[in-house]
Amino acid sequence: MYTQVKDWLDSILKQEIPDAVVALNFNLYEDGGNNWSMELVGTESFDLEDEDWCCDEIFDFGTRETPLSWNEILDEMTQIIKKYLEQGAYSYILKNYQGVGIGFVDGDIEILFTK
Secondary structure: OHHHHHHHHHHHOOOOOOOOOOEEEEEEEEEEOOEEEEEEEEEOOOOOOOHHHHHOEEEOOOOOOOOEEEOOOHHHHHHHHHHHHHHOOOHHHHOOOOEEEEEEOOOOEEEEEEO
8 A cells, every 4th residue: 555655645746836835734534435535735824733724725736636545544544654754755845844744634633744
């Protein structure tokens, strides 16, 4: 699964990201039938004390139309994104922002990286 996520991230992180983006979040959601999808969004705010920062979305990397889909959930994706932050070809792009989080669209956010 790491290779699939790595390839997906490598392809979307090549694009130009708007200057107004200050943090990134991996949104997880169920598509039905125990199938899960993940999209990456850029936000215009970041606040460790208020998880609603991830709702200030201003950029979706085109992932809303082409999310990564799988049938596992949060723990596996958290470990994979952490590994990408350590080893991924474009991890420096993710680390260029104030924070990187992951979580279910209607749930809690886990912060994976902060400056």
